[in-house]
Amino acid sequence: MFEAVAFYLFAFLTVVMFSITVFTKQALYALTSLAAGMIFISAFYFILGADFLGAVQIIVYTGAVMALYAFAMMFFDTTRDVKEHTRSPQIVFLLGGMVALLIVIIFAVPIVSENITANYPVAEGVGNSQAVGIVLFTKYLVPFEVAAVMLLVAMVAGIVLAGKKMDHSLTLMEDEEIEFAEKSNEKAVS
């Protein structure tokens, strides 16, 4: 009973939050509601017993990703409304609704829905951090390491792309060149 109440409550909240994200004209509202939606989604993970995933969701999304978006938004003027001229919005809703409807139909068609009922009883204890850790560091060790490298690469790429004068390497430059670069920088500032 408690599970059902929690599910419906959080389902309602996520849908509302994400709808705001999609439909609002204020960038700040969108960001805030997205962060809230992420947190509500972590609630589902806790209900499903995936504690570790829930924690990761909060840390990565609400912490890191949202902070990144927030930084990015500082570049843009967020006080103004986001100006968008959407062409033929009916098509958008038609397509979105159709896809949703179709997927639901697929789930609802008897032969499919019969197949996607649980084969096994809900395993107690699955989803705790220890079990996740064991699987992650045994069966999925290589993908895990690859993902780590990918994050590192993405981080470096983000810095290089967003940073200034990343085409200069201070370690490879001669002293005169560094001074010259500094001077030209000062000129540019003044």
Add this chain to the structure above:
Amino acid sequence: MEFYLYLALFSPLVGSLIAGLFGASKKTLFTGLITSALIFTSFVSSFMLLLHILGDGEPVHVEMMTWIATGNLYIPFGFIVDQVSVVMMMVVSLVSTVVHVYSIGYMDHDKSFNRFFSYLSAFVFSMMVLVMSDNFLGLFIGWEGVGLCSWLLIGFWYHKESATWAANEAFIMNRIADLAMLIGIFLVYWNTGSLQYHIAFPAFATLDSSTLLMIGIFLFIGAMGKSAQFPLHTWLADAMEGPTPVSALIHAATMVTAGVYLVVRANPLYDLIPDVGYFIASLGAFVAMFAASMALVNRDMKRIIAYSTLSQLGYMFVAAGLGAYWVALFHLMAHAFFKALLFLGAGNVMHAMDDELDPFKMGGLKKSMKWTWIMMTLASVALAGIWPLAGFFSKDLILEAAFVEHHYVLYTILLVTAFMTAFYSFRLVSLIFHGKERHKEYGFHPHEAYKFVLIAMSPLAILAVVAGFLFKGSYIEMVTTLLPATEYHLHSETTFWIMNIGTQLAVGFSIAFAYMKYENAKIDKKVESGFLYKLLINQYYIPYFYEEYLTKPYRELSSVAWKHVDLKVVDATVDMIANIFYETGEKTHVMQDGNLSTMLRWMVAGTALLLVLAVAFTVGYSVLVG
């Protein structure tokens, strides 16, 4: 003994590969020397094997490795050296050693010297595989290998249009026959479950006669192609476009006799189907006479010898067809010696005469080319079958076999052919070496070939003389342990002597007649305008017939198929498919207006479409299944 077997088999391959490495570079003498040395190694090994077989008579049978093993099919790379294959090995390795050494002299000025030796050794390897294999498929590999090398060597001077044409003709004719041969091999496997001789041959006895008939006919068609029997004979005369040592080795001594070897090897099969054997003998007799008649009038030295080869192959098939397999093999061996010698002599003459082939432009060469004259005369005498040279022993045996088996028609044909053989051989010798030195009018300066070339030829000359009376006894003793040992003795001594002396006299008379008629190389206008002469010089109009009634209609058909089927149907279909995509692209590229938003919409639309399909198929499937 296995060591000798592998040595005999693989040293030509090693030689070929070494020469092949230098194939594209300029003439280097050592490639000729190395290949010759390796072929000689092969010869010595074959000789050791021969001594072994003569000693205790135990065949050497090895399985090098498994080749094909799937399900019930098991074919190893197996090789066998028994009484039959050792004879072939000796012939092949001996003649090829001589030809290799000879070629060092003959190809002296050719810029593709190294390539030539690579091909020639590859041919010897293929031929060794052919004769040594212990199963039909290995034989077929060798069979195709010699075909390939023959193609390469006929078309060796590929810048000559006629050479490439002749090479292709030979290859295509052989392909036609090989198809039949392959069908024969399939039938053997289908009915006996094995392709290895020692399993397949005993199994033949249990098969019904119609199956055996099919196998026998198809295998013989394969043999007909390789041995250039009627109607697949035209390629052999055209194959003379290749260098003369090639003609000597491939188109006289070894490859063309592969068909005879096949029939001899498959003797348990042909023993069971005497009707096919009789057909083979009849065809052989027909070809013997048919080819000899064309040789009578031809004015191309090499073609005359080629027709002679054809005619002698006919003799061999008569013997093989009548069940006298050992006689066929004996004639094969003797023929290899004197015919190779004849060709090599002709090669010397060609060199001396700057590749002139018309003997009417020669004459009187015996002064400047004494040794070549002697050797070619010896070879011709042997070919004519004069006692005591090799040809007498082998050819007269065939005549006797035909007589004893009461095939008097065949006997008569062969006898007449023997006279014709004597006539055309000595017509050639007389035209080339005797009479006035007509070549002076054409400004030739004939010279004798290199010393080492003549020395290289001498073993063949000696064998052409002694092979008959020296080897006959031990040969019969050895070979008949494997082949049916039918003795061919005439019923009475008197008949024997009358026949032999009569034949000898008649042959001698035709030799004398040839000398008399062609000493002065007078061209008889009256004969030349006659119908018979025209028929013969045009090779019975068979090449004309092939060209007019087979090649041309086929070309017409191909042209129709090209213009109406390929262009209008096949090409059009392919073009249409391409055009559909092209036009679809033309029409739909407006979808890509560069706006990411629009593209995303299309993407979602595509997703929706796929989902619709998924639903439709799922529902449809469940409705259908039930």
Add this chain to the structure above:
Amino acid sequence: MEITLSHYLVLSTILFAIGLVGVMRRTNLLMLFFATEILLNAVNIGFAAISRYYGDLTGQMFAFFVIAIAASEVAVGLGLLILWFKRSGGIDLTSMTSMKG
């Protein structure tokens, strides 16, 4: 009133549809990023639910890797976004038409 797997899957579908609408509707690049995050999260719910109802941790692992990919995507994507903003002074999709076919 038990919550079954289908409940979760339907929820996941609804969130995915919202994301899709956002992807199609938005022309501001930053907002587009938000919409893609919604898409990824919607799928993650599905993974986690299936993992639970099948008693197999693989689903969770997938969700985990999806999160890692999303994080990388944000890092690189925002870098590119800033670069684009510096160059053109705007992040509106309609200004990007260099890929016109």
